[in-house]
Amino acid sequence: MTISPLVDQTIAAIGPLDAAAVAAAEARQGVLTKPPGSLGRLESLSIQLAGILGQPIPQITGKAVIVVAGDHGVAAEGVSAFPAEVTPQMVFNFVAGGAAINALARHAGANITVIDAGVGYGAANIARGPAMSREDAVRCLEIGINAANEQADAGANLIAGGDMGIGNTTPSAAITAAVTGADVASVTGRGTGVDDAGLEAKIATIRRALEVNQPDGSDGMDVLTKVGGFEIGVLAGVMLGAAARNCAVVVDGFISGAAALIAWRLCPDIAQRYIAAHRSVEPGHNVGLQAMGLSPLLDMEMRLGEGTGAALAMPIVEAAAKCLAEMATFTEAGVSDGDD
Ligand SMILES: Cc1cc2ncn([C@H]3O[C@H](COP(=O)(O)O)[C@@H](O)[C@H]3O)c2cc1C
Numbered sequence: 652m653t654i655s656p657l658v659d660q661t662i663a664a665i666g667p668l669d670a671a672a673v674a675a676a677e678a679r680q681g682v683l684t685k686p687p688g689s690l691g692r693l694e695s696l697s698i699q700l701a702g703i704l705g706q707p708i709p710q711i712t713g714k715a716v717i718v719v720a721g722d723h724g725v726a727a728e729g730v731s732a733f734p735a736e737v738t739p740q741m742v743f744n745f746v747a748g749g750a751a752i753n754a755l756a757r758h759a760g761a762n763i764t765v766i767d768a769g770v771g772y773g774a775a776n777i778a779r780g781p782a783m784s785r786e787d788a789v790r791c792l793e794i795g796i797n798a799a800n801e802q803a804d805a806g807a808n809l810i811a812g813g814d815m816g817i818g819n820t821t822p823s824a825a826i827t828a829a830v831t832g833a834d835v836a837s838v839t840g841r842g843t844g845v846d847d848a849g850l851e852a853k854i855a856t857i858r859r860a861l862e863v864n865q866p867d868g869s870d871g872m873d874v875l876t877k878v879g880g881f882e883i884g885v886l887a888g889v890m891l892g893a894a895a896r897n898c899a900v901v902v903d904g905f906i907s908g909a910a911a912l913i914a915w916r917l918c919p920d921i922a923q924r925y926i927a928a929h930r931s932v933e934p935g936h937n938v939g940l941q942a943m944g945l946s947p948l949l950d951m952e953m954r955l956g957e958g959t960g961a962a963l964a965m966p967i968v969e970a971a972a973k974c975l976a977e978m979a980t981f982t983e984a985g986v987s988d989g990d991d
């Protein structure tokens with residue numbers, strides 16, 4: 652498969668986890684002053700981080716949320732409770748620091764970058780034809796890879812994407828259905844809050860998008876081109892770029908989950924570098940996570956996107972690394988380990 656030199660190189664750089672670092676972290680978890688396994692998922696998370704970062708005692712050196720905005724032609728089908736103007740209006744809000752993601756990223760100590768992925772000439776209406784050309788899909792992936800590289804160069808090793816795009820739960824459901832094979836009705840939710848009639852119409856629109864476009868769910872580029880969106884393509888690129896730099900990828904909600912599915916189809920090894928932050932209220936989110944073998948850290952009944960769930964989970968991920976790094980061993984603390 653050849654996508655472009657940059658995308659191909661990036662995918663080729665994503666390998667399996669560092670087995671020696673995993674083994675060392677596992678061994679250290681076994682001798683820290685606590686009953687074995689008592690820190691639950693903090694333990695497995697620290698071991699996964701060791702493998703991702705390639706460090707026996709992993710250290711989070713920087714956190715970044717890359718928020719990507721894009722417009723969706725399919726919004727014209729009435730699939731959202733809000734008008735498309737909200738997308739550029741929210742971009743100004745991100746820049747001014749007043750959105751939920753600004754509050755949560757500040758709380759997490761994460762740097763925010765905002766990318767306009769074609770607001771104003773967004774993706775075409777997927778109910779009538781493909782979302783974008785193959786060239787645009789490649790460009791989206793490259794923009795995301797470059798953005799992740801910039802954050803990695805600045806010291807981040809915990810990287811999340813966030814989305815803003817009125818209508819984008821519609822392509823996300825189409826992507827999730829195409830990649831996982833799940834029925835459209837089981838992966839379609841209310842997004843910003845459409846009513847019962849709106850939900851029925853949204854399901855019908857997504858069915859039409861899949862019928863008209865016939866995406867090949869095993870081919871990430873085909874799915875992105877036919878039923879994706881510009882911000883979703885950039886987010887998939889962010890994930891590929893971050894993983895190629897041995898950064899941990901914190902996966903946010905439904906839209907980020909759809910982008911994660913596309914990146915996973917392009918590079919199956921990437922799933923080991925994903926940390927699923929939370930379970931969104933959107934029913935399709937969990938379907939996608941399960942397909943990739945991921946179990947979310949939090950269930951906060953959130954359904955916003957923007958990277959909010961990912962930012963909220965970042966301090967927990969960092970806490971996992973700190974326990975592994977800072978706790979004393981039984982020997983160091985002179986605590987009986989129960990074996991003697
Ligand atoms: C004020 C506002 C802020 C948001 N921030 C994220 N979204 C989220 O909601 C939208 C997806 O839902 P749907 O498919 O129903 O349009 C996306 O913009 C997503 O980022 C927002 C939506 C609104 C209205």
Ligand SMILES: O=C(O)c1cccnc1
Nearest residue numbers: 842904905931954955956
């Ligand atoms: O889970 C999400 O990311 C989500 C859900 C609804 C609307 N916007 C985003």
